[in-house]
Every structure is written in C-alpha cells, then in structure tokens.
Amino acid sequence: MTADSGGELTPDASAFHAPTHPYRWAMLAGVWLIYFSFGIFVASMAPLVAPITAELGISHGAMGTVLGAWPLVYIGASLPAGALIDRMGPRRSIMLCTLLITLSGILRGVADDYLSMFLAVAVFGLGGPLISIGAPKVMSLWFEGKERGIAMGLYISGPAIGNIMSLSLTNSVMMPLYGGDWRAVLFTYAGVAVLCGVLWVLISAHPASRTMEQQIAAEPKRSQIQVFGELLAEPVVRLILVMSVGMFIFNHGLNNWLPEILRTGGMDAATAGFWASVPTAVGIIAALTIPRFATEDRRLLVLGLLILSAGVATMLLHLSAGPLLAIGLMCQGVARGAMMAVSILVLVESRGVDSRNAGAAGGLFFSAAEVGGVLGPVLVGAIHDLTGGFAASLYMMTAICAALLMFLSWLKRLM
Template sequence: MESMSTPRHRWIVFGAMTGVYFSFGIAVTAIAPMLTAVRDDLGVSRGAMGFALGAWALIYIVTAPLAGRFIDRIGLGWSLALGGLSVSGSLVLRAAAQGLGSLWLAIAFFGVFGPLVSASAPKLMATWFPDENERRRGVGWYSVAPAIGGTITLAVTNPVLLEWFDSWRQVLVFEATIGAVATAVWIVVWNRVERPTTTRVEPAAAGSANRSFRYLLGSSEIRLILFVAFALFFLSHGTSNWMPTILEEFSGMSPSTAGAWLAVGGLVSIVAGATIPAYATPERMHLLMAGLFGAAVLVMAGLLITPTSLHGPIAVIGGVRGALVPLAIVTLLAADRVSVANTGIANGLWFSIAEIGGVSGPLVTGALADTDASYEAALLTIAVIASLGGLVALRSHRHRIST
C-alpha cells in the first residue's frame, strides 16, 4: 500500500479535470440529437450509422490498457491534456466528414487518446484523495460531468444550436471549441498547483503492464467486475446513441420533444450519479448496481409494452442508469488487487472490456433496427444484457461478503 499526504489543492485540480470530462460527454453525445440530419446528409443507413457511432469504442478496446500504462508512467498532467485535445480534434474531424468512411475515422480518432480522459479521472481520485469518503463522493461528482455535458447537448442542439448555426457541422466545431477551452484550463491549473507526495511501499502490484494484467485478472472479484463493465457499456452506449432516434421513429416524437424528455432524463442521471455512489459502502455497492440494472430492464420493457404516450416519462426514469458508471468505478477501486500503484492499468483494463460492450451496443441496436423486428428486437436485446449485468452484480455481492 501507499501512504499519502492530503493535497491542499485537490478540489481545484478536481474541478479542472471535471471540465475536461464535461467536454468528453459532449463528444460522446454530439451526433445523437442530430442523427437524422447527419444520416440524410451523408446518405448512410441506420446499421451503418451504428457502426460509425461505435468506432471510438472499438478503438478503446485496444488503447484503454495502453492509456492506463501511459498515465502510470507519464503522469496525469500531460495525459489528461492530450486526452482533452483529442476530444476537440475528433469533433472537428467529424464536422469535416464527407461519407461513412471519413465519419468512422473521425469518431475512431476519439478512441485513440480519449481513454486518457476516462482513465485519468479514477487515477486522480486514487492519488489526490486518500480519504475514502471523499473519494466516493468525488467519483460520483466527476462521473456526472460527462452526463451534464451530454444532457446539455441533447437539450440545446435542436432548439438552440442548430437554429444558431443552421448546420450540424458548425455545431460540432462550436462544441470542439468548448473542449479546447476546458483543456487549456486544465493545463494552467496543473502547472500551478502543489502536487501530492506519496511513499510507495507496495511494489507487488506494479511492474510491467503484462505482469500487472495477470495480477489483476487473477482475482475472481475483478473478473466479475469486468463482465459487469461489458453489460453496463452495452446498455449505456446502446441507449445514449439511439434513444433520441428511438423516441422519434418508434414513439413518434418530434426531435425537439425527444430531446426535451431526454434532457429531463439527463437531470435524473446527474442527480443519481452525484448522490448514489456516496452510499456505496463495500456491503452495498454491488446490490446498488444490481438494482440499477433491474431498473434499466423495466425501462426497456416499458418502452415495449406501454402506449407511446408514456414513453417520454419512461425515458426519464431510465436516467437512473447514470449512477452505474460511478458505482462501477467505486467497486473497481475497492477491489482486492487494486492499489494506487496500479490504478491506471486497472482502469485501462476496465475500460477496455467495457468498450467491447460500448462497441456492441450501438452496432447491435442499429443493425436490429434495420431488420423487420426493428426497435422491438433492439430494446429486448438491451434488456437481456442488462439482466445479465444485474445477475453478475449479485454474484459479485455474494463473493465479497464470503471473503
């Protein structure tokens, strides 16, 4: 283990990191509220668009473990700055896309350095917040930053941004500017604060990346956590990318109405993500995750069997899934073989497995939507994966209380 002093500038650094993560959420959600306009302009099918939307997650599978190692070796400062720049770069490249191939490459670019953002955040919590109560609260708070970015994007893109700029391409350039400003703030803050001091006394978990991966995967608790990560991102990416279009084409809403309902759901996601992780004690955290997966299953079922007039409120309830990612990070940081020494690699491994689900979710949803079974099959598939995630979370709970 490692002994740490409590850095006095930790919340300032936390705020700057959260700003970059906010722009990360914008990049993830940017195309979703403009999906129909982008498809019409580029002339691609739903299935092809699902393939493009999952491009960054596909690259994540390879780059996330490397990003974790990069962060452990190079440090948070340059790592998060590079990740933030990739957010802006990807948005600019998407704005310049002329077809499916160039759009896929633009979104894939986000997956090259984007893991430096998502893996830097837990690393910062592990190194700058030695108090576990502060750490749990902080994980919940920073995890809502991308949700806030995504919610604002959903809420303002159709009624405001497209009215201002009159082009989905110009909207993406504007959003890229937000990412660039957030990254600049991070660089300034990082170069002006006092860094934490640590005394490393547990080298067993560190070492080469391969050795660390084997060490982590030797834990049955971590293997269960990784399966939950797959199910979580299948659910999250599948719904976040396609829910606006599902509400438009399956439920019969206008783009503005769908965006408004999803914005309210985003507020629910923000509140859930900011509050629920604070209650994630070792005895409760896996049970909380199982309950949230169960809620997601009920939401998918509700969209399938209830009148379309109820689909807006049901989509709002689905916002509770916003607590799943911070809960998952809390469970990972509390796992038996994760320490400050290997937090970067552990989070890289977690995001690598999670993004297999992140690729599958949008791709499967789009492909099924193009079949005769349409969105019914897509929603049913998401419900099945969420059910499996909940069952494995319950298994993880039994494993923890038995050890």
C-alpha cells in the same frame, strides 16, 4: 522542491497525503471540465447528421460507420491508455487527452469526404480512454472513503451535462448563430475543449499536484504485462469485467435507440425527443447523489438496486404512455447515471487494485465495457430487423439485467 536531483522524494513530499489536502476539490473540478468537453463531442455529431451527409454526399449507412468509428478505436486504445496513465501520471495524460479531443474537432471541421470524416472521428477514440480511465485514477489518488464516492458521482455528471448541452444547443442555437455552417459549430466545440484544457493545465500546475506527480514518478515501475496479469488473476476483477459488458449493452443500447422505441410506441418525433431526455436529466441527479451512499459496507447493495432499476426500466418501456412509462424512464436514468460510477468504485476498491495500478484496472474495465457499448446498439437494431419491433430487444435487456443480479450475488461471495 519536492524531489532531489536524483529523483528521490524529499521528506516533505513523502509525507504529502492527497486525500486530506484541500486542493483535491480543485483537481476534481479540472477533471470535470475535461470530461465535460468529452461529453460535448460524444453528442456533437448526432444533431448534425443531416447537413453533414448532404454536404459530404455520404449515405446514412456510411454515416453510421463514422459515428461508430471512435468506440471501435476506444476498445483497442483502452489498455495502452491505462498503462500510459499509470506511467505518465494523470496530469500529463489528461493534457494529452485534451489535445486529441481538440484535434478530432478540428479535423471534423475540415473533413471533405467520408474517409477524412471517419478518421477525424476515430482520433476521438484515442483521447477518450485517457479521460475515462484518468478520471477514476485521479479520484483514487486524491480521495478515499466516502469522499471517493462523492467525487466519482460529481465527475460523472460532466459528460452528461456536455451531452445535454450539445444535443439541445446545436440545432437550436449554434446552427442558426453560424448560418447553418456545421463546420463552424464543430470548430467552436473544439474551442471549448481548448479552454477546458488550458484550465486543466493551470489547475494541475499547482504545487500539490506537482508533489503528487513526484510521488507517482518515484514508485517502482513494473512490466505492464505483469500488472495486467496480476489484475486478471483476481476473480473479482474478472467478474466485474464481465458485468461491465452487460451494463454497457444496456446503457448504449437504450441511449441510442430510445427515441425510436418511444416513437414506434405511438409518440410523434418531437414528443419522443422530449421524453427521451428524461433519463439524461435524471441521470445527472443520480450521478451527483447515489455514489456517495456506496460506502464499503453497502456498495454491492447500491449496485444491486441500480441493476434492479435497469431491469424495471426494460419492462416498463414496453408501455406506450402513462405514468408507468415515466417511471420506467426515470429508472433508466437512475441506472444510467450511477451504475458505471459505482461499478468502477467497486473495482478500484477491490482486492489487488490500488492507486498504483488503478489506471491499468480502468483500462481493462473500459476495454471490456465498450465491447458492450458497440454490441448494444447493433443488437437492438438487428433484433428489430428480425422481429419488426423493439419488444424482443427489451426482453433481451431484461434477461441481461437478471444475469447481472446473478453475477452480483457471486461477486458478494468473492469479496
């Protein structure tokens, strides 16, 4: 047993040190699986827009609000999710995440009108923060030093691979397999989430995970208002939150509009789709390799190079073809794959943040960042309508990258 009847830790549990325990890699694998299922659902609706709008009789404008339902809920749910993770511990909170992802998938499959589909997608916004925030919480508990960067890079690849599989297999394999029944496709993806959830339950039931849970339960609990107040009192935390908005404007703005940017540059739809997949593929490689180099002595340097890569991408995307465009797409992929992971690493390693309040810090990060996640696609679309092209939007993103570099120099002085 790890705790006595009064809930106090036994000497064995008190001496438990997760960052040196071999089971930390199994916990990482469990987190990866849940984040993978999250990534599948993030991208699951885009390939199904045509059959869903046709069957439910809704316009593309209405479908746009359906696709945007979960990020809006995500913003509001991030702060309470972070607090919940710090109190419940990651084992149970990530389990809850799996239930909500599965519920969203099932509700999408049975939706029969605009409102029911909107609410089904919105439920996903309740589960999303639990894994987005819970994953770095697990990394802060089970890893330290250089290994923490490696672990963050590995788990970030989960949603990216889920995205790619969903986008590439939905129309080429799943829809033909089910005779064009989009509801069956969504039920299948819900089944994948269930399988990942079962594996997480089995992995997190290990005695080492239970011991960690006892350690979290034994920590003194503080008012979440006090926790958030202490975090926001740290200038480094506030600055990282501001920077996260700009980073997500870049990521989400380009992620959503890149195929159209390439198409208006002269590519046909199929070619644009192929080239638009380049940043995703490069991003997976970047997520797996770059964060491990973000050690304490060069973390800000790595982040600066990633921001610079993002800026170069926004300039080269003005081109319509050629090797420089390919370089721009690869630069976008490098920034897309590693910038968020390294930013979170800077946050959880900053003054005033530790494993006890990493969930709350993650909640603040994603609450701020997803404002940029919503603004990015909206700004790019609105500027396009005003100017008749994407050049002004790309100039805006270049300016944001320049501002991020200035903020980074300020951050360096504060740390």
